[in-house]
Amino acid sequence: MSHRSKLLFSVLCCALLSGFNTTATADSSLGTTTSNGLFGVILPEAASTNQLQTLEWSTNLVDWEPVAREYGFDWANTFPHALPISTGSVNQVLTDPTDEPTRYYRTVSSTTHSLNNSNAVSRFLQQATFGPSFSMITNFPGLGNPDLNNPPYTNYLEWIDAQIASPTRSHRAFWRERSNPAFTNNPANAHLYEVGHNSAIGQQLTYYWNDGSGSSPYKADTNDAINVGRKYNDVLFDNENTKKIVWYQMAITADDQLRQRMAWALSQIMVVGENGSNQTGYSERWLTYYDIFVRHAFGNFRDILGEVTYSPHMGRYLTFDSNKKADPGAGTFPDENYAREIMQLFTIGLWELNQDGTPKLDAGGNLIPTYDNDNITEFAKIFTGLKRQAKRDNTENADNYIDPSAIRADWHDLTAKTLLDGSTQGPFPETEAGVRADIDGLLDHLHNHPNTPPFIARNLIQRFTVSNPSPQYIFDVAQAFIDGSYAGAGSGMRGDLGAVIKAILLHPEARETALANDTAHGKLREPLVRLMNFARAFEITSSQTYGFFPFHKLEEVFAQSPYDYPSVFSFYLPDYQPIGEILDRNLHAPEFQIHNDVTALSLPNAIWWLVYEGIEQDGTTGIGQRWYSQGNLDLTVETAMAADSVALLDHLDLLLTAGRLSPVNRATIATVIDAMPDGTEAERKARVQRALWLFALLPEFNVLY
Amino acid sequence: MNTRRKFFQQAGASAAMGSALFSLKMTAGAASGESFTDHKALVCLFLLGGNDSFNMLVPTDPTAYGEYTTVRGGLYDSTSNPTGLALNSTGELLPISDAAQPYSSGFGIHHKLPILQTLYNAGNCAFVSNVGTLIEPTTLAQYQAKSTALPVGLFSHADEQVHWQTVVPQIRGTSPKGWAGRMADCLTQANLNSTVGMNISVSGNNTMQVGPASIPYITDPSGVVLLKTKYNETASITNAVDSILAQQYGNLYQTKLATSNRSAIDTAAAFSNAISPYDFSTDFSTTQTGKKLRNVAELLAAKDNLSMNRQVFFVSRGGWDHHNEVINAQENLFTEVNEAITDFWNKLVELGIQNDVVLFTATDFGRTLTSNGRGSDHAWGGNAFVIGGDVAGGKIYGEYPVLASGGPLDVGRARLLPTTSIDEYCAEMASWFGVPPAELSTVFPNIGNFLDPFSTPHPLGILG
Incomplete structure (x- = not known):
């Protein structure tokens, strides 16, 4: 090996980016050290609050890549790097064990970035729920606490504990109460929510009639609907859709939002999908299976693994129901x-x-x-x-x-x-x-395999907060998995998912707003979650359909809908890398696997349709099953403030972009809105609708960071 | 190495231009050599899940057929032998022949695929037997001794699906990018006047069509998706959307979203205009495969409107992972494929372009010859077919393997070690398409392990 020269390179760079100014200081303080023949960089002390310092390296002084960062805590590697960083008494030291002959280093310090408490809470709810609503934000604990966003994030922990304590909304129970009038409560099966039909609610959902030998489909009682002034068609949904209607109801209205969101994340790991299942027409087996994740969302991973393995629904999907030992005579082997x-x-x-x-x-x-x-x-x-x-x-x-x-x-x-x-x-x-x-x-x-904690940790982190968690983030979440506790609380048993979700949502990497200045921070939000965000933020209601929200075949619109995982590999792979800088930096972005020339436009079109028409059929691009709307956003509050575009955009920024609406894009949307008349209520509503559609196109809405 | 550098220069040049239109053609100025004057198109039909292809093409000479029925656990019978996987030579196999195959001169095509028998006998269809992912030629002894490099993640869906598309199976994941993407980057003299890239997918994102400098345009059989008409309603809205998508964002995912949405809007508009004169919906079955091949046919017909003289299409159909119910489920899927290919071939003939188009199959892997009691499990080598007027058809390429447990290629549970690599298989298509011998090792980095691409640019001889 020829002699190595590793150089420090201090620069003053000034990249003007939309929203944030990234300026670098001339880091004359950056020192070097040599230990055991290895080159080391003495890392500067922490910068001021809400500021990000990044250590970048380069081999040619042109292409710089971040390798470590600091945002008010210790220095740590950024994904995908794992270079040794000592815990030095005053300064930490990053050691470079690579054989690269020439390496330049520089540090880049961002401007500060912070969010006010309401916006910070909205951002948290984007991570932890199917979307913030105005009342969720205003009722959030500690909204007036100046230390809300400082470790140990006590108020966020308080909210999570309240969510864990909130009653479990079982999908199967919801369906049973509203379908077959003959269903009775089965106490022996209580933990599986085999509840009886609720005669006070009536027969609202389609089901199969089980006469003990076979079964035939029964529809919701349309007379019931007609008697109370609804249309025959309002409540007539096929079985395939029924279980999805239950899912949409929970995502939009259930109070145990974190549990529902966790169940959704877990269901994307241990997938049973409609595609290839031959069981599409049924509901209860799917709901019962999904309830495994609802019931154990804050329970133990091992319990989930057990229930999934013994689930006959999974057994049928992955073909091990009635799997038999090898039979040398017949020449058969066990299914693999x-x-x-x-x-x-x-x-x-x-x-x-x-x-x-x-x-x-x-x-x-x-x-x-x-x-x-x-x-x-x-x-x-x-x-x-x-x-x-x-x-x-x-x-x-x-x-x-x-x-x-x-x-x-x-x-x-x-x-x-x-x-x-x-x-x-x-x-x-x-x-x-x-x-x-x-x-x-x-x-x-x-x-108990050492891989399981980091493997599950990474997968769940990717669903909730960031696509490229740092090694430290994965380590800490895996540690919560191993210990079964977070901040001293938990069951103490390996696999405690309540501890895991706390470790995910309360990690500084999830909470600290300074990381907005890290170009690889955050994730593309799931398309389904983006649509639900609109439905929840603007409190969608349906005067028909018993209050259900019958979104229809969304998988054909934007490649994602409940129960419609295309295969056991779910909607996207954890390691998916779209072409461009994400791939060039060897980063991952799973949700981009279903973002393509079709879905890129189908999702904003779906939101357009929801905003202007509601849950309605429209040939190829509709999101409903009927040619009339079965669910509309309630834009009353927004319409009332629409004459004042500043107030309107502040409000929408809070609900949809968590305070991250860039000044440039704010000005762009304001220009469009201000040019529209505001004299009548209809005109003011038109302002709101147009603003909402433009928000759907904003990178600040689609990406969570 | 020159070629590789050329890619990077092109990629760099377009990045410097600030072009956000990834699925549009990258650089019109980078063309070298003569432009193509003819039209050619490749259609990859990817059977996701792993087609049990030793029931698609079955040897029928008595000894071979006997071995086949034995290893598959006997003839399937829903009551007397539900664990058996073998097809009955009477009624369930459509006879064809290839006297040059050593294992059997008679073969049977699955009875739900009569179009393949018709095209085979007319010389427009060929089979390739026991093709699979390899890094270098490997014997059973070498496999057992682990003395050659082997594909990573053998027998796994996620890995093998990607390997079939990158043709770089020593690397896990999509970073090597896809062979059709590399081919598009290489054939700079194609589509000189087109604004659309060479690769078009009717089945969503895939790896095969992603190159160092290009990605596919994704379209949908239900029609080109345009941004809602409100986009064009007034200039102020158009300007607002344009402005939002043109901003420089400080976050990689935001940048990716903005650039890909910009590209989607623009390419959709170009596509919509080009294909609007063509609607073949009454000429095709309305199954998944039927709709997709109908969409391909429309895009082939629109080649002049699109100014395209080289097109690669990616069509996938899921549902082939038949651990269970292989007999019935495969019958249903073959029925769908048979109808779709029949309609597609008839349309090509009607348009007079059957000699300009080659359709070929890919799948994750072949499956175990032995039964798991109801179906078959993941394996390795399998059979594929190639259709087109230029195909030297009526022949089985590669060597049809011995179907037996403990046979000369059995790596366990009658998983068969491939004897033809996907490099050789795909290079056949690439050479016909116009990739010069000097570029074959760029498109297929491992091909030199199997043959000299200069002396053997058509490794199998199917298309030249």
């Missing part, structure tokens, strides 16, 4: 489907990880696979002998895709199995207990 996906997608992923999510490397610098195909054929033997229970009544369909699978010990491969670490379990006796010990042993093994 679940054995593979439970590792690749649900727990440990493909490569061995450090707790901070960075990959472990072997001596040759290569990634280390977590499993090979021999492990899959071995574990396929474990997922044998599960079979759905016998037909029964008091459910939508006699075929029992509701209750946990039963054990057929005679179908199970009882031999000893070798696990990933080389340890073995079994052989097992041909008993139900023996089979359960085999299956549960593997689930424990995966739950």
Whole structure:
């Protein structure tokens, strides 16, 4: 190796960006050190509050890349870098162990960036719910607290604790209360919300009639609707849509928003999707499965893993229902489907990880696979002998895709199995207990695998806050998973998801507003969440449909809707990299996998349609099922203030862009609005509608950062 | 290496221009060499999930057929042998022949794909047998000794789907980008007067069509999506939208959103005008595949309006992961594919462009020959087909493998080690399309491990 020169390079750069000025100071304070032959940069002390300092490196003085940053806490690596940073007594030191012969360093300090409390709360609610509403913001604890946005973020923690304590809104219970009048309460199944029909509510949702042998579809009682002045068509939705209507109802109106949002995130990890399921027409089995995530949203990951594995609905989707041990005579082998996906997608992923999510490397610098195909054929033997229970009544369909699978010990491969670490379990006796010990042993093994905390941590962080969490962020969330506690509170059991969600939402990387100056901070919001944001912010109502919001086939509009995961790989992959600077910097942006030339315009078109027409059919671009509206935004408040474009835009900035509306874009929208007449209420409403549509196109609305 | 540098120069040049129109053609000025005077199009039909293709093309000579029925657990019968996966040679297989194949001279095509039999016998369809992802030629002994480099994530959907599109299976993920994207960047003399890039997807984002300097235009069988008409209602709104999308944003995701939305608006407008004269909806079945191939046919017909003389289309159909119900589910999907291809071929003939278009299949992997009791599991090598007037059809390329547990290519549970690489398979298409031999190793970085692209630019001989 030729001699290495690593240089400090101080610059004054001034990039004028929309919204924020990034200026650099000439960092004469940046010192160097050499330790054990390795070059080190002495990192400056923390800058002032709400300011971001970034350490960048370059090999050519032209292309600079951030490698570490500081925003009022210790210096830490930015994704995807994992360079050693010491914890020095005064100054931290970043060591450069790479072989790059020439390396230049500089620090860049941002201007300060902060949000007022209302906007900061709105931003938090964008992360933690299906969208802020005005009352949620104004009722938020500590809204007047000057330390609201300072660690340890006590008021946010208070809100999360209140959410965890709030009553669970079960999707299955909601559906059962409103469908088959013959449904009765089943106390034995209480934890699965097998509640009875609520005669005070009536028969509002479509269901299948289960007569014990087969079933046939029953529609909601249209006479009920007609008797109270509604149209026949108002409440007549097919079964496929019924379960989605329940989902929209919860996303828009349920008070346990964080639980619902967590359930949605978890459902995107352990996917059962309509595509390829052959069960699209049913509701209850889907609702029961989804309720696993609702019930355990703040519970334990291991419980979810268990319920998912024993769910006959999952068993059918990933084809291990009635899976049998090898039969040499017939030349058959156990189905390998679940054995593979439970590792690749649900727990440990493909490569061995450090707790901070960075990959472990072997001596040759290569990634280390977590499993090979021999492990899959071995574990396929474990997922044998599960079979759905016998037909029964008091459910939508006699075929029992509701209750946990039963054990057929005679179908199970009882031999000893070798696990990933080389340890073995079994052989097992041909008993139900023996089979359960085999299956549960593997689930424990995966739950306790060192990969599971960072793998799940990263996946959940990506759903709530940022696409490219720093190694420290993943490490801290994984630690909450491992400890089962956050800030001293929690069950103390590995896999406590209540602790995990706190660690995600209360991490400085999620909370500190100075990070708005980091170009890779944040994420593209999910299209469905963006649409729900509008529905919630403007308190959508329906005078028909029993108050339901029957959005229709949104997956065909913008490639995402509840239960319509295209495959077990969900809507997007955690590592998706769109072309351009995101790819060039080796960053990830999952949601961009479903952002393309079609959906880029379909989503703002859908919001346009919601704003102007409501939940209504419109040939190829409508978002409803009928040719008349079945749900409209309530723009009364906004219309009342629309003559004053400043007040209107402040209000919309709070509800839709969390105070991040850039001055340039604010001026652009104000110009459009101010040119419109405001004399009549209709004219003022037209101002609001146009402003809303322009907000739907704003990068500040579509991206959360 | 020169070629590689050329890409970066082009990419850099367009970035310096501040162009936000990623799916529009990157640089008109970078053209080198003669421009194409003819029209050619490739259509990739990607069967997502892993088609059980050893039931799509079955050997029928007695010994081979006997081995086939044995390894597949016997003839499927819903009551007497529900775990069996073999098709009945009487009634379930449409006979074709290829005397040059050593394992069997007679073959049967799945009975729900009669169009393939028709086109095969007319010389317009060829099969490629036991094709799959490889980094270098690999024998069973080398596989077992792990003495050659092997694709990462073998038998996994996510990995193998990407490998089939990057053709760089030693790297996990999409960073190597796709071969059709690299091809588009390489063929700078194509589509000189077009504002639209070479690659068009009717099935959403994919990796195959993303190159170092280009991405596909994504369109939809239900019609080009335009921004709501309010965009054009008044100049002030148009200006406002233009201004919002033209700002420089300090956040990468915001920048990506603004640039891709700008591109979507502009390309949609160009597309909408170009294809409006063509509506083939009454000539195609209305299945998923039917609608997509109808959309492709419309875009082929609109080639002059689009000023395109080289087009690559990406069409995918999901649902092929038949761990369960392989017999019935595959019948349903083959029925759909058969109808769609029949309509597509008839339309090509009607338009007189059947010699200008090649349709080829891709899929995640072949499946285990052995049964899991109801279906088959993920495996490796499989069979594909290629359709077109220029195809030297009526022939099975590559070597049809021995179908047996413990056979010469069995890497376990009768997963078959491929004997033809996807490099060889895809290079066949690329060479026909116009990629010169000197550029083949840029489009297919591993191809030199299999052959000399200068002496063998058509590795299989299907298209030249």
